[in-house]
Amino acid sequence: MAIILDAFVSTCANRLAALVEERVVLVLGVKDELKRLQRRIEMIRGVLEDAERRRIQDSAIDTWLNELKNVMYEADDIIDICRYKGGNLLEDQPSSSSNPPVRCLPPLLSCVTTVRVRHDIGGRIKRLNNRLEEIHKDKVMFSLKDGGSNDPHMTRASARMTSPLLDADVVGDEIEAAAAELVKRTVSSKEGKQHQVVAIVGMAGIGKTTLAQKVYNDPKLKNYFSVMVWTCVSQSYSEIELLKKIIRSSGGDYGRAESMEELQQVLRVVVAGKRLFLVLDNVWQSDVWTNLLRVPLQSEQGSGRILITTRDRNVTKGMGAVHIHEVAQLSINSGWELLCKRAYLDREEDLLSLRGVGIQIVKKCGGLPLAIKTVAGILATKEPNKREWEKLLGSNAWSMKELPEELRGALYLSYEDLAPELKQCFLYCSLYPEDALMRREHLNIFWVAEGFVKARGEKVFYN
Ligand SMILES: Nc1ncnc2c1ncn2[C@@H]1O[C@H](COP(=O)(O)OP(=O)(O)OP(=O)(O)O)[C@@H](O)[C@H]1O
Numbered sequence: 001m002a003i004i005l006d007a008f009v010s011t012c013a014n015r016l017a018a019l020v021e022e023r024v025v026l027v028l029g030v031k032d033e034l035k036r037l038q039r040r041i042e043m044i045r046g047v048l049e050d051a052e053r054r055r056i057q058d059s060a061i062d063t064w065l066n067e068l069k070n071v072m073y074e075a076d077d078i079i080d081i082c083r084y085k086g087g088n089l090l091e092d093q094p095s096s097s098s099n100p101p102v103r104c105l106p107p108l109l110s111c112v113t114t115v116r117v118r119h120d121i122g123g124r125i126k127r128l129n130n131r132l133e134e135i136h137k138d139k140v141m142f143s144l145k146d147g148g149s150n151d152p153h154m155t156r157a158s159a160r161m162t163s164p165l166l167d168a169d170v171v172g173d174e175i176e177a178a179a180a181e182l183v184k185r186t187v188s189s190k191e192g193k194q195h196q197v198v199a200i201v202g203m204a205g206i207g208k209t210t211l212a213q214k215v216y217n218d219p220k221l222k223n224y225f226s227v228m229v230w231t232c233v234s235q236s237y238s239e240i241e242l243l244k245k246i247i248r249s250s251g252g253d254y255g256r257a258e259s260m261e262e263l264q265q266v267l268r269v270v271v272a273g274k275r276l277f278l279v280l281d282n283v284w285q286s287d288v289w290t291n292l293l294r295v296p297l298q299s300e301q302g303s304g305r306i307l308i309t310t311r312d313r314n315v316t317k318g319m320g321a322v323h324i325h326e327v328a329q330l331s332i333n334s335g336w337e338l339l340c341k342r343a344y345l346d347r348e349e350d351l352l353s354l355r356g357v358g359i360q361i362v363k364k365c366g367g368l369p370l371a372i373k374t375v376a377g378i379l380a381t382k383e384p385n386k387r388e389w390e391k392l393l394g395s396n397a398w399s400m401k402e403l404p405e406e407l408r409g410a411l412y413l414s415y416e417d418l419a420p421e422l423k424q425c426f427l428y429c430s431l432y433p434e435d436a437l438m439r440r441e442h443l444n445i446f447w448v449a450e451g452f453v454k455a456r457g458e459k460v461f462y463n
């Protein structure tokens with residue numbers, strides 16, 4: 001199974017940190033070498049996030065990471081060996097305590113054994129340190145960026161800002177119907193029930209933002225709401241900046257207010273008595289509503305609607321959404337229409353001759369508009385003939401490595417956003433055969449046994 005180096009290296013570094021404090025290390029006489037190893041690993045750890053991201057495009061970085069992986073396996077083995085052999089030596093040593101030694105070799109034999117074990121292990125660690133030193137030098141060559149702390153709570157999302165402007169090439173009856181339904185709900189729900197949350201959910205690239213844009217731009221909303229605000233939350237949002245943006249877009253002035261409390265107070269006054277329509281695009285955590293916006297928006301008279309888009313259904317629950325719209329895949333016909341538009345296919349004879357293979361391409365895109373647009377972008381650079389299109393259909397461009405930046409960026413963003421240990425948990429699922437039943441409680445146990453789950457505070461592993 002693929003391992004996520006970032007997670008594996010962190011585990012190794014932590015195990016090493018614990019080991020250097022143990023008595024087994026003293027008896028082996030390898031404390032200094034182990035500390036060197038620990039330091040080197042810590043130094044490399046910082047650039048792993050950047051390296052993991054870039055390995056897809058850069059085969060040299062991929063090779064570098066594979067070499068590092070082998071070194072880390074060796075480090076992992078060495079930790080176990082130190083514990084085992086060092087433990088044996090400790091048992092053989094005459095104990096300074098009152099407890100009698102468990103096992104005792106004749107003194108000379110014991111001495112020879114100790115020297116040999118120390119020599120073997122010391123040499124192994126030294127060789128590993130040398131290999132790691134080489135790897136460390138290469139890191140400079142690749143100009144890998146140091147991401148600083150490996151705190152899993154730190155943002156890793158590449159925030160993609162969105163705007164309420166709608167793409168001209170939107171296709172499909174599905175989105176028309178969904179937008180009409182959402183608009184109806186938004187403008188017809190009862191007054192008094194303040195600031196209700198409506199959610200659009202679906203996987204990456206399926207068209208959540210596009211649907212929200214369609215709703216936002218509907219003339220009925222413009223007539224109904226006195227204040228309309230679009231804001232992209234993203235994973236790395238700043239609470240202060242978000243509050244400022246909403247105040248500004250609502251026509252307010254936050255003056256010298258700087259703290260969260262002050263800004264919440266300003267927002268409360270600014271939206272008081274107004275009908276507010278607020279879009280929170282790309283929400284990752286419900287606390288943007290529960291901790292930040294709910295109090296200032298709910299505490300004043302005024303009728304507001306919050307429309308959110310999110311990939312995560314749990315977020316909608318956490319925000320108490322009164323309605324959840326799940327975005328459907330594009331139908332084959334709509335997908336074909338989008339493919340033609342974006343591949344600039346308009347001659348009647350091309351449309352006829354390429355329809356068959358085009359539909360197969362649309363199917364392969366799984367009804368994802370983002371995928372269809374991207375593939376269409378590739379087709380637009382080719383001659384509009386069946387041979388070229390079939391070549392693309394059968395090509396390995398569908399594999400991750402060859403995916404164009406836009407598609408990779410979006411479809412794999414969910415994966416990339418995961419903390420290293422969660423990536424590791426996720427990849428672990430690939431060990432299950434296709435269609436196998438995965439029992440949650442078993443999977444939890446496996447993850448814990450593999451060491452992917454870290455204890456945090458008082459929480460037990462299984463929480
Ligand atoms: N019905 C549609 N017709 C044409 N293009 C569409 C349609 N829906 C979405 N797209 C296009 O597909 C791409 C992805 O759509 P969008 O950004 O709305 O997805 P998303 O679900 O919000 O993704 P993410 O979870 O990454 O935010 C965009 O380029 C958008 O213009």
Ligand SMILES: [Mg+2]
Pocket residue numbers: 208209210281282309
């Ligand atoms: Mg979006």
